[in-house]
Amino acid sequence: MKQYCDVLIIGAGPAGLCAASVFVNTNVQVIVLERDPFLGGQLLKQTHMFFGSKEQYAGTRGFEISNILQESVLQANNIHFFKDTVAAGYYPEDGFMLALEQDQKLHHIYFKKVIVATGASEKALIFENNDMPGIFGAGAVQTLMNMYGVAPGKEVIMVGSGNIGLIVSYQLLQAGVPVKCIIEAAPVVGGYFVHAAKIRRMQVPILLQTTVRKAFGKQSLEGIEMVSLDENWQEIPGTERIESCDTLCLAVGLSPLSELLSHMQCETKYVPALGGSVALRNQRMQCTNKDVYIAGDVAGIEEASSAMLEGYIAGVSIAEDLQIATPEHMTLLQKSSQFLQSMRSGPMGEKICSGLQKVEESNV
Amino acid sequence: MYKNTGYLSPQEYSSLMPEEERFNKGPVAIIECPECIPCNPCQQACARGAIQRFQNITDLPVINFDLCNGCGNCIAVCPGLAIYVIEKNYSPTTSLIKIPYEMLPIPTKNDPCDILSRDGSVIGKGTVVKVQKYSFNPKARVLWIEIPKELFKEARNVRMVKE
Numbered sequence: 055m056k057q058y059c060d061v062l063i064i065g066a067g068p069a070g071l072c073a074a075s076v077f078v079n080t081n082v083q084v085i086v087l088e089r090d091p092f093l094g095g096q097l098l099k100q101t102h103m104f105f106g107s108k109e110q111y112a113g114t115r116g117f118e119i120s121n122i123l124q125e126s127v128l129q130a131n132n133i134h135f136f137k138d139t140v141a142a143g144y145y146p147e148d149g150f151m152l153a154l155e156q157d158q159k160l161h162h163i164y165f166k167k168v169i170v171a172t173g174a175s176e177k178a179l180i181f182e183n184n185d186m187p188g189i190f191g192a193g194a195v196q197t198l199m200n201m202y203g204v205a206p207g208k209e210v211i212m213v214g215s216g217n218i219g220l221i222v223s224y225q226l227l228q229a230g231v232p233v234k235c236i237i238e239a240a241p242v243v244g245g246y247f248v249h250a251a252k253i254r255r256m257q258v259p260i261l262l263q264t265t266v267r268k269a270f271g272k273q274s275l276e277g278i279e280m281v282s283l284d285e286n287w288q289e290i291p292g293t294e295r296i297e298s299c300d301t302l303c304l305a306v307g308l309s310p311l312s313e314l315l316s317h318m319q320c321e322t323k324y325v326p327a328l329g330g331s332v333a334l335r336n337q338r339m340q341c342t343n344k345d346v347y348i349a350g351d352v353a354g355i356e357e358a359s360s361a362m363l364e365g366y367i368a369g370v371s372i373a374e375d376l377q378i379a380t381p382e383h384m385t386l387l388q389k390s391s392q393f394l395q396s397m398r399s400g401p402m403g404e405k406i407c408s409g410l411q412k413v414e415e416s417n418v
Numbered sequence: 419m420y421k422n423t424g425y426l427s428p429q430e431y432s433s434l435m436p437e438e439e440r441f442n443k444g445p446v447a448i449i450e451c452p453e454c455i456p457c458n459p460c461q462q463a464c465a466r467g468a469i470q471r472f473q474n475i476t477d478l479p480v481i482n483f484d485l486c487n488g489c490g491n492c493i494a495v496c497p498g499l500a501i502y503v504i505e506k507n508y509s510p511t512t513s514l515i516k517i518p519y520e521m522l523p524i525p526t527k528n529d530p531c532d533i534l535s536r537d538g539s540v541i542g543k544g545t546v547v548k549v550q551k552y553s554f555n556p557k558a559r560v561l562w563i564e565i566p567k568e569l570f571k572e573a574r575n576v577r578m579v580k581e
Contacts, residue, residue, distance in 0.1 A: 107456075113555065403476070
């Protein structure tokens, strides 16, 4: 079926919802595609209170933020949501985005501008038997536990001490599932101190310079072999040891889902500090294909708070292109840019800023 | 160093606490937030202006212990669960700590508990004196725990004792 819109938004997570909210009370026809049967993206799995400032819902839990963001956009009759719908590919010769609804209905979506807010996928770790039942990505554990109320197992070992590893460990403890330990290949805890402190004072050890060598079990996971690493990240012979567990949770990073951007001839670059291949863009979040904008983790792995701000920036930039931007829009743009800059200031923002320097080109 | 352990050493947490004299004057908030993360609700929650105004959202929270009265509003808004209150002289032999608590079941008054230090070691026994709720954050719970006085700087968490 052919569908026509002014603005196509791909992904209804924090970035996509905020981008869509820019077009409330306008005549701009917006289509939002969401792969899941519900809106909110990763926010729905976040049971912890958010950081940031009041304007970014600091102190509010992620799933509640999702409800707040949905309120205004769901009532707007110029914004159309296609849930359970995958953006499968862009066909440049015909100029449409192919979307598959509920595995059965095909749509050809024609648009003037598009915001790609597809988010990220989880990175995997290579070790023997890493496909064994009982080995999960942290996102899957959160989905099972926080959305469907299912405990993933009885005894968990977490791999990775970044914020996701620390937060999901805490959520497992909240759900009554013991976390045996967190193992981390680096010589320091990766995530925020405050997240680490919460699980440390609940008796969960963090084993630094340690990684998983192999998993074993008859039908499903029964334990892992761990090994210590030296300062060059090489295994130290003789330090191998066995730990029993029925669940291994991998929280070893995210990678931007930028394939659709390549379909649309946006120039991309591999930037490790941003998690993988990301599109070059200007400060307005506009890519080298001028009709394409990005927001959220697809633009570089960061946080939900920054995804929301980038969503507003991309939305207002398109409103400007379409010449419908109001003074309120411009205030929102200015505030969002300021907040984003302020969030990234300080030592914790150094990595993301160093990555952004490589993709934010003045000539884009 | 907390980046290698995930918890503050006695030297690190002592540097975030007031002088002995201030502890003797009444309850006071301790903020264990040593990294410049983008977060500021504590500063906005303090009605007495005891938490210095931030110039930038990544500023570290700085508390003026003389303005703080230990009300605990900041505990309930802190997303990092980094703030708690110490009342050293709760009774001649006991102190009180007010700590955020996000586990189920929600404890009730007079429940016994183990006292845990920052690294999770069990260091003593305590009792729930009150479970405080806040109108501005209805789901937040702050536990008031009576503890042996000698543990007042070391105590940082509880583990409820199952019956």
